Amino acid sequence: MQKPSIPKGTRDFSPVEMMRRNYIFDTVKRVFRLYGFAPLETPSMENLSTLLGKYGDEGDKLLFKILNSGDYAAALSDDEVRQASKICEKGLRYDLTVPFARYVVQHQGELAFPFKRYQVQPVWRADRPQKGRYREFYQCDVDVIGTRSLLCEVELVEIVDRVFRALGIRVALKMNNRKILYGIAETIGHADKMTDITVAIDKLEKIGLDNVKAELLERGLEPEAVARLQPILELSGGNRQKLDALRAVIGASETGLKGIEEMETVLGYVERLGLGLQVDLDLSLARGLNYYTGAIFEVKALDFAIGSICGGGRYDDLTGIFGMPNVSGVGISFGADRIYDVMTGLNLFPEEVSSSTRVLFVNLGAEEEAASLGLLRTLRDAGIAAEIYPEAGKMKKQMEYANRRAVPYVAIVGSQEIEAQAVTLKDMRSGEQRQVPFAGLAECLK
Amino acid sequence: MQKPSIPKGTRDFSPVEMMRRNYIFDTVKRVFRLYGFAPLETPSMENLSTLLGKYGDEGDKLLFKILNSGDYAAALSDDEVRQASKICEKGLRYDLTVPFARYVVQHQGELAFPFKRYQVQPVWRADRPQKGRYREFYQCDVDVIGTRSLLCEVELVEIVDRVFRALGIRVALKMNNRKILYGIAETIGHADKMTDITVAIDKLEKIGLDNVKAELLERGLEPEAVARLQPILELSGGNRQKLDALRAVIGASETGLKGIEEMETVLGYVERLGLGLQVDLDLSLARGLNYYTGAIFEVKALDFAIGSICGGGRYDDLTGIFGMPNVSGVGISFGADRIYDVMTGLNLFPEEVSSSTRVLFVNLGAEEEAASLGLLRTLRDAGIAAEIYPEAGKMKKQMEYANRRAVPYVAIVGSQEIEAQAVTLKDMRSGEQRQVPFAGLAECLK
Numbered sequence: 001m002q003k004p005s006i007p008k009g010t011r012d013f014s015p016v017e018m019m020r021r022n023y024i025f026d027t028v029k030r031v032f033r034l035y036g037f038a039p040l041e042t043p044s045m046e047n048l049s050t051l052l053g054k055y056g057d058e059g060d061k062l063l064f065k066i067l068n069s070g071d072y073a074a075a076l077s078d079d080e081v082r083q084a085s086k087i088c089e090k091g092l093r094y095d096l097t098v099p100f101a102r103y104v105v106q107h108q109g110e111l112a113f114p115f116k117r118y119q120v121q122p123v124w125r126a127d128r129p130q131k132g133r134y135r136e137f138y139q140c141d142v143d144v145i146g147t148r149s150l151l152c153e154v155e156l157v158e159i160v161d162r163v164f165r166a167l168g169i170r171v172a173l174k175m176n177n178r179k180i181l182y183g184i185a186e187t188i189g190h191a192d193k194m195t196d197i198t199v200a201i202d203k204l205e206k207i208g209l210d211n212v213k214a215e216l217l218e219r220g221l222e223p224e225a226v227a228r229l230q231p232i233l234e235l236s237g238g239n240r241q242k243l244d245a246l247r248a249v250i251g252a253s254e255t256g257l258k259g260i261e262e263m264e265t266v267l268g269y270v271e272r273l274g275l276g277l278q279v280d281l282d283l284s285l286a287r288g289l290n291y292y293t294g295a296i297f298e299v300k301a302l303d304f305a306i307g308s309i310c311g312g313g314r315y316d317d318l319t320g321i322f323g324m325p326n327v328s329g330v331g332i333s334f335g336a337d338r339i340y341d342v343m344t345g346l347n348l349f350p351e352e353v354s355s356s357t358r359v360l361f362v363n364l365g366a367e368e369e370a371a372s373l374g375l376l377r378t379l380r381d382a383g384i385a386a387e388i389y390p391e392a393g394k395m396k397k398q399m400e401y402a403n404r405r406a407v408p409y410v411a412i413v414g415s416q417e418i419e420a421q422a423v424t425l426k427d428m429r430s431g432e433q434r435q436v437p438f439a440g441l442a443e444c445l446k
Numbered sequence: 447m448q449k450p451s452i453p454k455g456t457r458d459f460s461p462v463e464m465m466r467r468n469y470i471f472d473t474v475k476r477v478f479r480l481y482g483f484a485p486l487e488t489p490s491m492e493n494l495s496t497l498l499g500k501y502g503d504e505g506d507k508l509l510f511k512i513l514n515s516g517d518y519a520a521a522l523s524d525d526e527v528r529q530a531s532k533i534c535e536k537g538l539r540y541d542l543t544v545p546f547a548r549y550v551v552q553h554q555g556e557l558a559f560p561f562k563r564y565q566v567q568p569v570w571r572a573d574r575p576q577k578g579r580y581r582e583f584y585q586c587d588v589d590v591i592g593t594r595s596l597l598c599e600v601e602l603v604e605i606v607d608r609v610f611r612a613l614g615i616r617v618a619l620k621m622n623n624r625k626i627l628y629g630i631a632e633t634i635g636h637a638d639k640m641t642d643i644t645v646a647i648d649k650l651e652k653i654g655l656d657n658v659k660a661e662l663l664e665r666g667l668e669p670e671a672v673a674r675l676q677p678i679l680e681l682s683g684g685n686r687q688k689l690d691a692l693r694a695v696i697g698a699s700e701t702g703l704k705g706i707e708e709m710e711t712v713l714g715y716v717e718r719l720g721l722g723l724q725v726d727l728d729l730s731l732a733r734g735l736n737y738y739t740g741a742i743f744e745v746k747a748l749d750f751a752i753g754s755i756c757g758g759g760r761y762d763d764l765t766g767i768f769g770m771p772n773v774s775g776v777g778i779s780f781g782a783d784r785i786y787d788v789m790t791g792l793n794l795f796p797e798e799v800s801s802s803t804r805v806l807f808v809n810l811g812a813e814e815e816a817a818s819l820g821l822l823r824t825l826r827d828a829g830i831a832a833e834i835y836p837e838a839g840k841m842k843k844q845m846e847y848a849n850r851r852a853v854p855y856v857a858i859v860g861s862q863e864i865e866a867q868a869v870t871l872k873d874m875r876s877g878e879q880r881q882v883p884f885a886g887l888a889e890c891l892k
Binding site: 002003004005006007010011012013014015016018019022033034035036037038039040041042043044045046047049050061062064065066067069087088089090092102103105106107110112114116117122124126136144147149151152158162269272273322323356357360369370373377380383384385386387388390391401404405 | 448449450451452453456457458459460461462464465468479480481482483484485486487488489490491492493495496507508510511512513515533534535536538548549551552553556558560562563568570572581582590593595597598604608715718719768769802803806815816819823826829830831832833834836837847850851
């Protein structure tokens with residue numbers, strides 16, 4: 001018989017991986033809750049009409065479609081069967097943003113706005129599997145929708161600060177504002193070329209100023225427009241300096257000015273809060289998603305080379321696609337897989353996260369087992385994860401089991417221990433053994 | 447534009463529903479961990495070869511199949527396209543048991559046996575949607591595999607006791623043993639008719655003794671066999687009495703006797719543990735799943751009419767289907783949806799479970815906001831979920847928002863409060879207001 005396997009691009013998460021992942025998820029969710037965000041879950045399947053056309057042509061191709069159940073193809077012509085639209089009405093969700101927008105529109109009458117929700121669920125994409133890219137992966141999204149208040153942006157910055165401090169990851173937060181990017185494009189007379197310009201700015205670090213300028217010319221900008229862009233490409237200094245310089249160049253663009261003011265407001269709040277987090281205005285930050293209309297965010301780990309581990313922004317019309325226009329929101333998404341990789345790479349998981357059991361009782365036979373069961377009950381009542389090896393057997397085998405499970409303490413209850421009413425407690429890391437009275441065991445293991 | 451919707455049989459879980467569901471999941475997982483069970487997750491999609499043939503013909507029809515991605519149908523004939531097997535290689539998991547077995551076989555070299563895992567994930571079934579039956583629902587499974595020790599059965603009984611005590615649900619646990627059922631069938635000379643006999647016993651309460659006997663005759667049992675079965679159908683009294691009576695009738699069946707002994711061992715342990723839980727031997731308990739070979743369990747709520755809310759049993763060859771024979775395990779599954787219904791029906795959710803924020807600061811303008819932001823930071827540092835209404839605006843609107851979100855406390859920080867360095871704190875349930883010094887707010891809200 002062939003050894004069973006799983007579909008390519010999917011993963012099993014072993015107990016140790018799960019405990020570490022849960023440590024991340026629990027931290028993120030705990031922080032979300034501190035800020036008043038409440039959990040939401042949407043179905044894994046959405047109607048294809050909800051999903052199609054929301055992620056561009058490329059995205060449509062990456063949707064996993066679910067075959068209609070029942071004798072779906074019986075009444076269809078061969079051509080109809082070949083059109084997936086006739087045999088599939090449902091697809092697996094591609095992200096958490098579109099289902100969130102769909103939820104808000106569908107339940108608008110029941111919701112209290114501003115609506116603050118977090119959502120931690122898997123999404124599916126039929127991408128070609130490769131290192132670090134999976135066909136099923138979790139997203140951790142937090143959004144507030146129904147207000148334009150910039151306090152929400154500030155709150156997200158605080159959340160970023162608190163999450164990564166709790167996880168022990170040093171990060172830098174890059175911020176930009178789509179209105180500034182639009183202002184730049186407008187100022188040089190190419191409001192229609194905002195995407196080309198931001199793509200070019202984004203390449204600045206990689207290919208250098210001269211190549212970026214050459215590329216802009218190629219994309220149809222006049223030499224004068226490129227010349228006017230130059231001071232922006234050469235912006236340097238702190239956030240305040242950059243904003244002042246920007247104001248001098250694009251201050252005549254109403255939208256651009258609005259973007260500068262928004263950025264100043266948010267940065268002003270952040271400064272007054274005195275966060276440890278480094279927040280940098282970065283004009284090269286564009287973020288691909290075309291629904292962003294205001295602030296955009298991206299977080300990078302300082303001590304580990306990997307792409308962004310968190311990002312997001314403000315959108316002014318996400319629910320418009322479902323017929324509910326002019327509802328502004330802002331949100332960010334934490335990349336659990338990359339955060340996991342950073343924490344593994346920097347050895348940041350606390351040791352106790354990776355073991356499920358605090359103490360294992362070896363099983364030495366019926367009488368010893370009976371004594372152990374009473375102690376186990378006391379420990380569990382005290383909230384201490386404890387277990388007994390289920391079969392009496394060789395001590396060596398039981399010790400090996402404790403080792404493989406990374407159980408930090410082993411309790412030995414033999415006839416001597418029963419007589420003395422004291423457990424022999426072995427610290428599996430140091431190998432040290434000591435006697436602990438039955439009555440003091442819970443306290444000792446806390 | 448049409449209001450968006452979700453596929454039939456699926457659900458959105460609103461924040462309040464989610465917080466209540468999480469209360470159940472968190473309780474269940476916390477108890478699982480107390481007993482040394484560790485989390486596991488498997489992919490939502492499995493290869494169809496893993497799933498097909500594992501749930502009977504009916505089950506195969508209820509699998510959700512996922513269309514191969516890419517230009518799947520281009521090179522196929524029309525007939526091939528009509529065969530789902532050619533256009534679908536993956537399906538959504540139908541339960542957590544088969545993926546668990548697949549995982550154990552696939553990763554047998556890495557696992558420490560006995561392997562104790564819990565798994566809380568959604569499963570999908572293309573059942574006809576109806577009240578209380580969904581196409582996507584969560585299962586909460588806990589299993590130990592790789593040992594025949596009856597201590598595992600005892601541990602599961604303890605887990606049932608601890609979970610439902612923590613949730614405040616009074617329950618009764620029914621137990622039976624497939625070996626006893628086989629012993630009965632063997633004793634009356636119809637080892638092959640075990641299913642018919644257990645189905646008949648199962649109907650005892652519903653249709654009465656005479657009808658059950660009639661049905662057994664119809665199913666091909668001789669009158670003498672039915673007569674020999676009669677004392678078993680009429681068993682009464684406590685567990686010990688029933689077991690003694692059973693021993694008298696089926697004691698000559700080796701398997702039956704083994705079942706009786708197993709039951710006695712487990713019940714003996716449970717008695718000595720002194721659990722509050724009522725555990726009853728119930729011969730009418732059969733449980734449909736044909737992979738059970740030893741103990742079987744079923745839990746019912748005592749104060750709410752609904753089907754079983756938890757169940758499971760021992761299986762001696764679950765991994766055999768994937769080529770790894772003779773590995774015994776035992777597990778139970780908690781039905782989150784039904785437990786949710788019981789808790790809602792009996793009003794068992796603690797009030798604080800249903801609100802995400804402990805205190806909302808009203809927003810009275812720039813200066814007041816600045817004072818509030820400092821307080822918010824202190825509260826969050828103390829682990830208290832707190833938020834500020836993001837826009838300055840009418841007090842009434844902000845109070846309504848707090849009410850709709852079920853926030854228990856509202857903090858008012860106006861110019862007077864800033865001068866006095868004391869918040870006006872309103873208890874939203876009683877309507878009572880009092881002054882709390884800034885420095886004492888966290889302590890007061892804990």
